[in-house]
Structures are given as C-alpha cells and as structure tokens.
Amino acid sequence: MITKQKGTYDIYGQKARNWNYINQVISSFAEIYNYDYIRTPIFEASELFHRGVGETSDIVTKETYDFHDRGERNITLRPEGTAGVVRSYIENKLYGSPCMPQKLYYNGTMYRYERPQSGRNREFTQFGMEVLGSNDPLIDAEIISLPIKIFETLGLKNLKVNINSLGDSESRKRYEEALISYLKPHISSLCEDCQNRFLKNPLRILDCKKDADSEILKNAPKMTDYLNDESKKRFDQVLNYLDCLDINYEINPNIVRGLDYYDHTVFEITADIKELGSGNVLAAGGRYNHLVENLDGPETPAMGFACGIDRLLFALETLDIPLADEKQLDAYVMYVNDEEKEYGIYLTQELRLNGFKTEIENCSRSLKNQFKQADRYNAKYLIILNSEDLKNGLIQVKDNITKEITKVKEVDIIDHLDLHI
Ligand code: HAM
Numbered sequence: 477m478i479t480k481q482k483g484t485y486d487i488y489g490q491k492a493r494n495w496n497y498i499n500q501v502i503s504s505f506a507e508i509y510n511y512d513y514i515r516t517p518i519f520e521a522s523e524l525f526h527r528g529v530g531e532t533s534d535i536v537t538k539e540t541y542d543f544h545d546r547g548e549r550n551i552t553l554r555p556e557g558t559a560g561v562v563r564s565y566i567e568n569k570l571y572g573s574p575c576m577p578q579k580l581y582y583n584g585t586m587y588r589y590e591r592p593q594s595g596r597n598r599e600f601t602q603f604g605m606e607v608l609g610s611n612d613p614l615i616d617a618e619i620i621s622l623p624i625k626i627f628e629t630l631g632l633k634n635l636k637v638n639i640n641s642l643g644d645s646e647s648r649k650r651y652e653e654a655l656i657s658y659l660k661p662h663i664s665s666l667c668e669d670c671q672n673r674f675l676k677n678p679l680r681i682l683d684c685k686k687d688a689d690s691e692i693l694k695n696a697p698k699m700t701d702y703l704n705d706e707s708k709k710r711f712d713q714v715l716n717y718l719d720c721l722d723i724n725y726e727i728n729p730n731i732v733r734g735l736d737y738y739d740h741t742v743f744e745i746t747a748d749i750k751e752l753g754s755g756n757v758l759a760a761g762g763r764y765n766h767l768v769e770n771l772d773g774p775e776t777p778a779m780g781f782a783c784g785i786d787r788l789l790f791a792l793e794t795l796d797i798p799l800a801d802e803k804q805l806d807a808y809v810m811y812v813n814d815e816e817k818e819y820g821i822y823l824t825q826e827l828r829l830n831g832f833k834t835e836i837e838n839c840s841r842s843l844k845n846q847f848k849q850a851d852r853y854n855a856k857y858l859i860i861l862n863s864e865d866l867k868n869g870l871i872q873v874k875d876n877i878t879k880e881i882t883k884v885k886e887v888d889i890i891d892h893l894d895l896h897i
Contacts (some may be wrong), residue, residue, distance in 0.1 A: 486668025494731035503759030504628050506581040514580040516560035522550040528559030530736025532677040539588040553587035557604045566773035577609030595755035611777035616741045623759035631797040634748040638728035643707035651702035662692045678732035684731045698729040709744040737764040751794050759783035808831040808855035810846040816861040
C-alpha cells in the first residue's frame with residue numbers, strides 16, 4: 477500500500493465539513509472587512525524567497541522544498557504567502573490601481589521541511605491578509621484584530637496577542653549594537669543555533685525556543701527602549717487603536733519573528749492549549765515597509781498576517797468546539813421499479829435545483845435496505861415513489877422523525893418541503 481508522506485495529511489468526513497466551515501467563516505470576514513481574494517502559484521523562483529523571506533531565516537536555510545525543474549530553473553515550493561503576493565503586486569502593477577491601498581487575502585497550501593508534530597506539518601494551509609500601500613497605524617490594529625475576531629467567532633477563548641515593535645532601520649541598528657555588546661561575553665553559553673545567529677542575525681537569538689528560559693536572554697536589553705521618537709510614537713498609536721477596538725495585548729520584547737522582512741509592528745496570537753505545545757501560535761504577522769522595494773517594486777508600506785488553518789482546526793477540535801453540522805440530507809428518493817426510477821431521476825434533479833440536499837437510491841438496494849440507507853444519510857424526508865400514486869399525480873413523503881406519511885400532489889412537492897424544512 478502506498479501511504480501518505482511524512483508531515484502531510486488527508487482531510488475527510490466530519491473533519492472536512494469542519495474545514496469547509498472554517499474557510500467559509502474566514503472568507504466572509506475577509507469580504508466584510510473589504511479584502512479581495514488573490515491566488516498566487518504554489519511554486520515560485522527560489523530567489524523570491526531568498527530575497528523576500530531572508531537568507532538567514534530558518535525557513536530559507538533549513539526548511540524550503542527546493543528543486544530544479546526540467547528546464548534547470550531553481551524552483552521553491554512556497555513556504556509562506558507574503559512573498560508571492562508581493563511579487564504579484566509588483567508584476568501586475570497593482571500599485572497603479574486607483575483604489576489604494578490594496579487589501580488582499582489568500583488561502584492555500586505552503587511547504588516547510590519541519591519536524592512534524594501536533595499542529596506542525598510539512599504541507600499545511602495558511603490563510604493570510606495583506607494590506608499594501610498604507611502606513612496608517614490603524615491598518616496595523618485592523619490586521620491584528622482580524623484573526624482575533626475570526627477565532628472568537630469560531631468559539632476560541634483565552635487568546636493572547638503578543639506584540640512588539642522592531643522600529644525603523646535606525647532604531648533597529650542602535651538596538652542590534654546594544655544587543656551584540658551585551659551578548660558577546662555570554663555567547664558561548666547559548667545553543668549552537670544562537671551562536672550562528674550571533675554572527676548573521678543576532679535579533680533572532682531573542683526568540684530561540686531552546687534558550688527561551690535562559691537568564692541571559694531574560695536580562696537582554698529591550699527593543700522598545702531603543703525605539704527612536706518616530707518609531708515609539710507609531711507604536712503608541714498602534715496600541716491606542718487596539719484599545720479603540722477593545723483588543724487586549726501584551727507587549728513582549730522577545731517577539732522578533734522568524735522572517736527577515738519585518739519592521740515596526742510584529743505580533744503573534746497564541747491560544748492557551750497545551751496539546752499544541754510550542755505550535756500554539758495560531759496567527760502571526762507584522763509590518764514590512766521595505767519588502768516591496770527589496771523585490772524591485774516601488775516604495776510601498778505594507779502589513780499583514782497569516783494563520784495555519786490546520787493548526788486552527790486542531791485547536792478547535794481539541795477543545796471540542798462544535799463547528800459544522802453532522803451530515804444530513806433533506807430528502808432521500810426511493811423506488812422499486814424502472815418507471816418509478818425514471819421519475820425519481822427527474823424529481824431528484826428538481827429538488828436539488830430548488831436547493832434541497834437530495835440523494836436518490838443508486839445501488840439497486842431492496843426497499844428495506846433503502847430505508848436503512850436513508851437512516852445512514854440522516855435524511856429528514858423520504859420520498860417513496862410508487863407507480864399507483866404517480867398515475868394519480870401523487871408522491872408519498874415520510875417525515876423520518878415523526879414517521880408521519882403524507883401524500884402530496886406532484887405540483888406541491890417543492891412547497892411542501894419548503895414549508896417543513
Ligand atoms: P509564520 O509565523 O511563519 O508567518 O506563519 C504564520 C502561521 O502559519 C503560524 O502562526 C502558524 O499558524 C502557521 N504555520 C507556520 N508553519 C506551520 C506548519 N509547519 N504547520 C502548520 N502551520 C504552520 C508567515 O508565514 C508570514 N507570511 C505572516 C505574514 C503575513 N506576515 C506578514 N504578512
């Protein structure tokens with residue numbers, strides 16, 4: 477038997493219904509908040525992620541699925557959605573739209589070669605929202621509030637927003653210098669990854685999972701103390717607008733994020749679910765005011781977030797939060813002879829086109845077994861076709877809960893079901 481690949485999964489049955497339900501909630505939020513759907517390719521030139529996500533990030537150095545195609549191109553399966561959206565924004569000149577900023581949302585599979593564990597897969601699905609072309613701090617607050625409101629609507633409680641500001645490049649440079657001189661005497665007592673990061677990207681040491689509890693990191697200088705006046709004012713405005721939206725948050729100076737494109741606001745939303753372990757970050761994002769320029773586009777401030785739908789579904793199911801209804805049919809069409817079957821085929825289409833979720837017997841079962849099948853489908857109404865009744869223009873309808881049988885005129889069948897379902 478051929479089995480699925482490590483870090484991938486199948487979704488079917490009730491899980492699939494829950495999946496669709498979550499996606500419906502997400503898309504309706506995106507529409508209400510005035511975001512347009514964008515779909516970009518699953519594979520892109522490797523260079524996009526090297527230049528976009530960052531040469532020193534774990535994602536690019538350790539986790540991408542890279543390959544040469546038959547034309548010897550360097551291709552990467554997308555590890556995240558932002559870089560592709562920015563490429564598309566530049567390539568399709570969306571910056572020329574009369575309607576700025578561009579508010580976009582996406583939903584698709586991403587690939588990271590990570591160690592699979594609960595809520596962490598190699599093929600996973602992210603939905604994300606990006607606003608390109610506005611530097612207003614109200615957009616930062618909107619982007620942080622969106623996943624919170626979606627999660628709350630789905631039934632999650634005890635959500636926590638951890639927020640930080642990386643400031644502008646001047647603030648970050650000052651901070652990096654302070655951090656390097658603080659860490660220098662201690663670096664040999666940190667993990668091997670941190671020792672590498674010290675040379676390439678010292679800020680990333682702050683969110684190291686292995687050294688998270690080390691006193692050295694706890695006592696490190698705080699980014700927020702190094703923000704210049706402009707960056708500090710901007711951060712205060714974001715916090716003020718979050719207050720306007722009634723979103724609780726905690727300033728966490730250790731949030732630096734694993735992708736290199738951020739400046740100013742960065743945030744992570746966690747759910748207090750122990751089964752998720754370190755994968756309890758349900759959504760994360762931040763401002764990336766220089767990514768468009770770095771990818772050869774015009775100067776464009778931008779802000780966004782992404783959420784792992786698989787991780788979200790795992791969280792909701794772990795907490796037993798009801799999502800989609802169990803499978804149920806409105807009507808099940810039953811028959812015995814060919815004449816009844818032919819009419820049944822016609823009637824089933826009529827019912828379906830009138831919006832009733834309908835199935836017709838399709839495995840030549842005996843009448844007794846058709847009743848059993850209707851129960852398996854959890855059908856609300858049984859349409860029991862009978863040649864004698866059909867000759868008189870009548871259809872037998874059985875309410876599968878009260879067991880009451882009614883003979884309904886053929887022409888009234890839609891109205892009858894409409895009235896009762
Ligand atoms: P990220 O923090 O790498 O950010 O991923 C965002 C979310 O994707 C995570 O919080 C998590 O829910 C989900 N996720 C990441 N890796 C996995 C995995 N292996 N398995 C399951 N879920 C996963 C980004 O991707 C940025 N593009 C976010 C962003 C958008 N920043 C600005 N705009």
